[in-house]
Amino acid sequence: MDPRYSGQDILRCDLCVTNAVQSHCELCHVNLCKACVGEHLSDFIKKHRVISYIERTSMPTYPTCPKHSKNCELYCEECDIPVCSTCISSGNHKGHHLSDVLQKLISKTRDMEKDLKELETKIFPKYEEIASSMKTKKDNLETHYTKLTTAVTKHGEDWHREINIIVNKQKSDIDDMKTKHLAALNKEENEIKHITAEVNQCILDLKKMLDANDVSLTSAYKSRNAELRHLPPDLNVSFPTFSTHQINKEKLHQMFGSLSSLSITREECGNTIKPLLDDPEFITTIDTGYKLLYSVSCPSDVEIWTCGDSKSMKLYNLKGKLLKPIKTKSRNKPSHIAVTRSGDLVYTDPHTRTVNIVKNKQIQEVIRLQGWTPYNFCSTSSGDLLVTMVSDDNKQSKVVRYSGSTEKKSIQFDSEGKPLYSSGDLKYICENRNLDICVADNSARAVVVVNQAGKLRFRYTGHPSTTTGSYDPYGITTDSQSQILTADWDNHCIHILDQDGQFLRYIDNCDLQYPWGLCVDNSDNLFVAENTTGKVKKIKYM
Template identity: 75%
Template sequence: MDPLGRAQVLLLCDLCQTAALQSHCEHCQINLCTACVEGHLSDSSKRHNVVLYKHRKSATYNYPKCPNHTQNHCELSCEQCDIPVCSTCISTCKHEGHNLSDVLQKISTKIKHMEKELKELETRIYPIYEEIASGINTKKENLETHYSKLTTAITKQGEDWHREINIIVNKQKSEIDEMKTKHLATLHEHEKEVKKIISEVKQSIVDLKKILDSNDVSLTSAYKFRNADFRCLPPDLKVTLPSFSPHQINTEQLKQMFGSLSALTITTEECSYTIKPLLNEPELITIISTGYVLLTSVTCLSDEEIWTRSKNKIMKLYNLKGKQLKSIKTKSGNIPRDIAVTRSGDLVYTDCDARTVNIVKINKQIQEVIRLQGWKPYFVCGTSSGDLLVTMVSDNKKQSKVVRYSGSTEKQTIQYDSEGKPLYLSGDLKYISENRNLDICVVDASAVVVVNQAGKLRFQYTGYPSTTKGLFNPFDITTDSQSQILTTDCDNNCIHILDQDGQFLRYIDNCDLQLPHGLCVDTRDNLFVAEYFSGKVKKIKYM
């Protein structure tokens, strides 16, 4: 009982607002009751560190001791000298005329930047370096096959020419070995450099976490930002592989006619990967009016032209000035369920009622490439390999799956997880997109389901906890050059941006979006959003 007779205040869980709090998540800064802890930890869109409420860390910071006047605390920071100072320091001539600011406010600002840097390291920079390292390993694996083929070709030519040219054969084999050794040594060195940077990135992550978790002002003050260095990615190796050009046998000119190896050349070129940070505030660039009443889909033909569809049988092509360039009527007269553009630039659409997937050639000829039985095709996307990925639902609407096609040939079916359970719910809302890392991303009812290229489940995203937004209601989905996943949230009039591992990055909710349905990204990472009722396509710059 309070000895002063004051009323006791019962602290409640921030989530359910009914039970007494027991725990505290230090990363989310949220109080939890015992029943709500498990649900909070199930949100994989962010990191968590749940401790007993009484063991939580203080969110306040103490003024640091002055290194020059140990009896004083530093309450101010000298902007010119970039160091904390106490009242005695200020009274000296050393800081005369310098701008002073509150040291804790400066530390707080720096901590925010450090947290932002840590997030970029974990979600953007480190995964790209890992992908670069993986690419080098693939090159090393392919290297053996290529040089083995060269050796086989020369060996065969040497066998045809018999023993009198063995000396030439052995000499050129030696040249291959030398080039192979040089090539492999170069790749080893490149890999070593990349792994060194990866090690530094990992260490920076560890250091940042340690500082952020310690609340040690001295460590925070001493921290030097490094992400600018890490954003400068290492160059790619451009290798012109040697080849062997055999000649017809001429015993009088054996040495000249046997054939020659082209030289191994190794150069560097600008890295094909780029790190594009998200804008603090996405910008609305262009608004295109399509004339549709119920606009459902948009897909980029190029950076200057977009295909659109509505709930009628006509698909329209527009430029960014809003001029209609072309219109295509479906072959059957049915409403197309979805549209996409193939790698070669052809328009592809699904006809759910006719059970077909069709390609519109440049001359407007419509070619049926897939016809189904027992299943209806709903949504489609082109892939980097030239295949088509099609989501489909069984006639009884009890089963859903994703099928990969090469032309008219079925190559892969994705339907069940490793335990034999369905990956996708029944129902027909299954927009689909292939990510740059070859993951397959599908909108499935109120979730985004992502599997890898082999069809193994990677993660599900069911929305980001928010006190200002309602339930997550995704519709269309697309990906960008950074392997980020973007999905419309119709009911909340916004776009969710996730990294390739399903971690929530931010909303796009500032461009006066009204019932956003379809979306796509062009080669410059500009986002196009189709609004359902207004019939407008909005071009948004977000990176």
């Protein structure tokens, strides 16, 4: 059974340990099945109060004072302990803030439930994901070292018999490094498994405490979530390489080739899990001057590029100062802008069917299409461009990956040969941290997410509570947690999804007006381009 769900097993009677629980004795704190109630009540020496088990969940047990053997009905906030009436009258808690112990139970229970949810839905899956990645690293290890051994062997075959000893020596060196490399990965994997087991144990302990509804246990609870949010540093291994030389019998040992050293280091990846704020915070507003604003992109944490109903693209700082305007090469309005990993501005020009890049104040054409019109795009982690485009007859649309001007992959149909996307031109696109390709398809009223190979992962058509078809997606972006954020234009809000398409929450408390373009900076601050006001709003949501 999956340890995350083992707490859902049927609760057994404390007496017979066989039948399901139906009743509970409040005074003895014993869970009972129907058959064992009579046996329990037959003990006339003790007092009993048997109620249904469901009723028991709404009647928590007061903790007993260890000093005075009385029920503790109050809670001392300064001492962080339950206290009884005698404790209060003794003067030991004079001047201390006292609260109702049951209210404290409710507060702590909520905190525990919140911790449990984070452990189950965020922290534990992340550790599982890291543990799973070890298999990929081991597969890469086998592939690399196999290629390395093959290279050494092939080079050795070109030499005379007298150099076999050198070949065998270097093979042995490779095996030693491979063993060390594998040992390092195994150690890392064991550490991850150990921490994952701790996370799982926290989940089980929390479930047990929540089920017990015991104030003593609850008040003693100390959250470990802050500690467990800090994920372990990533194991960074620099693979050894093999360098060959021309055969020179006089310098046989030196000329055969050498292996670089195996380097195994641990690099902090910065993948601390960031919880969502209960109430996203509005930070600042930048007025761009556009009558209609479409796109916003962050070249850094202190600047933003924008484009709208104008032939000029504008760079602003966060105080709203215009730093640089750039006109398109054709003097046409750009459809979309984005910034590459190297900081260069890229824009699409549907009128000329081109994708263009601005380098050193010079505009260079990167892609020119025939039979298709490019509209929106994003720059990927590998430096490629993912471009959405529509056919001239407006009947087809697709996403194409480009490396420079070279087409690498076209994504248009699902596994059954059906179109993945609608034929409309309003499609915003981004690449997630897990390399998924996320498209906000406005005409389809959906977010369509495929993996790197183009296989459909899921479609999101709005929160179940909304009216079918009312979801109005425009801009889309992702953050450091692989969460997907989409602008819901007509409903004046932002939807936040996890990487598997599960709805997490709305951002709807920052007075947003017709949000269109979105981007997230390196600090996970959200920038929202309001279409009709021409303003960009900066929002902190994590």
